Amino acid sequence: MQPISFAAMQDHITRKERDISKLFSPIKLRDVTVRNRLFVSPMCQYSAEDGCPTNWHLVHLGSRASGGAGLVMTEAAAVSPEGRISPWDAGIWNDDQADAFRPITDFIRSEGATPAIQLAHAGRKASASQPWTGSKLLSEDEGGWQSVGPSDLPFSEDLSIPRPLTTDEIGELVVSWKSAAERSLVAGFDVIELHFAHGYLAHEFLSPISNSRDDEYGGTLENRARFPLEIARAVRDVWPDHLPLFVRISATEYVEGGWDIDDAVTFCGRLKDAGVDLIDASSGGNSPAQTLTPFTGYQVPFAAAIREQAKIATGAVGMITEAQQAEDILESGQADAIFMGRELLRNPYWPLYAAAELGDKVDYWPVQYQRAAVYPHG
Numbered sequence: 131m132q133p134i135s136f137a138a139m140q141d142h143i144t145r146k147e148r149d150i151s152k153l154f155s156p157i158k159l160r161d162v163t164v165r166n167r168l169f170v171s172p173m174c175q176y177s178a179e180d181g182c183p184t185n186w187h188l189v190h191l192g193s194r195a196s197g198g199a200g201l202v203m204t205e206a207a208a209v210s211p212e213g214r215i216s217p218w219d220a221g222i223w224n225d226d227q228a229d230a231f232r233p234i235t236d237f238i239r240s241e242g243a244t245p246a247i248q249l250a251h252a253g254r255k256a257s258a259s260q261p262w263t264g265s266k267l268l269s270e271d272e273g274g275w276q277s278v279g280p281s282d283l284p285f286s287e288d289l290s291i292p293r294p295l296t297t298d299e300i301g302e303l304v305v306s307w308k309s310a311a312e313r314s315l316v317a318g319f320d321v322i323e324l325h326f327a328h329g330y331l332a333h334e335f336l337s338p339i340s341n342s343r344d345d346e347y348g349g350t351l352e353n354r355a356r357f358p359l360e361i362a363r364a365v366r367d368v369w370p371d372h373l374p375l376f377v378r379i380s381a382t383e384y385v386e387g388g389w390d391i392d393d394a395v396t397f398c399g400r401l402k403d404a405g406v407d408l409i410d411a412s413s414g415g416n417s418p419a420q421t422l423t424p425f426t427g428y429q430v431p432f433a434a435a436i437r438e439q440a441k442i443a444t445g446a447v448g449m450i451t452e453a454q455q456a457e458d459i460l461e462s463g464q465a466d467a468i469f470m471g472r473e474l475l476r477n478p479y480w481p482l483y484a485a486a487e488l489g490d491k492v493d494y495w496p497v498q499y500q501r502a503a504v505y506p507h508g
């Protein structure tokens with residue numbers, strides 16, 4: 131099964147001909163048809179036990195599926211124990227964790243949504259407490275561990291100096307990502323997203339501000355991209371041909387001399403060649419010196435640039451909170467899907483309201499809630 135070509139996705143059908151908004155029209159990625167283009171953005175809940183998702187995750191992710199999202203993505207799930215941001219992160223480095231995800235993927239699917247998992251390694255930003263206790267560095271006595279990274283460059287004074295990975299360890303980590311992908315299939319996921327953004331391990335390798343290696347994994351863009359591309363190829367190798375693979379990147383890091391949108395476009399072209407189907411275009415997170423004041427839709431131009439220049443499907447994310455705003459981003463061809471984070475934390479039923487607002491009579495109000503259903507006027 132060949133992936134659907136990017137060109138074939140460029141429909142130029144108007145709203146009138148389609149009789150439904152672009153936001154609520156299905157999207158086909160390889161053999162997976164997602165019921166609409168509103169995707170739940172990955173969001174850490176810091177509520178896992180030994181890497182296993184809990185009842186909290188079932189209710190949290192399940193509510194967003196009942197709420198009408200097309201695709202429901204888990205939080206960053208670590209591919210190895212030291213790849214967690216905090217001891218309370220979800221993981222998928224063992225079979226117990228895969229088993230614990232199974233009821234969650236079953237429920238998401240039973241609600242008509244597509245279950246997706248984000249695979250991650252926190253690198254030098256690991257071993258921290260939960261945000262509500264200050265995201266502080268945890269000592270080994272407090273349940274923390276030695277972080278690793280491309281080089282011995284810390285993210286900030288508040289986090290530890292990472293231990294540089296040896297080339298053998300880099301090879302072992304590629305296997306960890308691959309095994310995590312195999313377990314994701316057993317756990318019932320239809321989509322994998324590789325977390326290569328926000329200053330975590332893969333991003334740390336990509337960026338010249340966190341990678342000062344002088345071996346084949348550092349220096350030129352080609353060398354800095356080697357480890358992330360090895361991960362992408364290894365995962366694609368075991369992830370079935372009929373299932374889509376996404377990558378989240380930071381399209382820029384807002385630091386003079388750092389990773390920028392031109393690097394990102396080049397890298398996304400390589401990811402496409404490695405069999406990646408969609409780029410989830412985020413930004414920042416690799417330096418406390420980043421200069422950014424987020425504003426409505428601030429990352430949309432990155433999704434548009436990558437889509438246009440690397441010719442790969444993209445997802446737009448970041449302060450997208452209005453139905454018409456989301457629709458305009460899709461209709462103008464800046465992105466193929468919308469990832470939504472905090473607005474869906476505020477209101478898991480946002481997609482059902484958005485459909486009504488856009489004049490779409492979607493048929494997936496939960497039957498149990500039909501007496502409360504809100505449909506378009508007229």
Ligand SMILES: Cc1cc2nc3c(=O)[nH]c(=O)nc-3n(C[C@H](O)[C@H](O)[C@H](O)COP(=O)(O)O)c2cc1C
Pocket residue numbers: 171172173174175204205206248325327328378412447448449450469470471472473
């Ligand atoms: C509570 C919380 C946890 C998050 N955890 C993750 C994560 O696990 N992986 C990730 O790539 N981004 C994570 N993010 C970033 C979101 O996925 C999203 O990109 C960001 O919140 C911007 O989108 P929004 O303005 O719609 O919230 C998190 C954001 C929040 C608010």
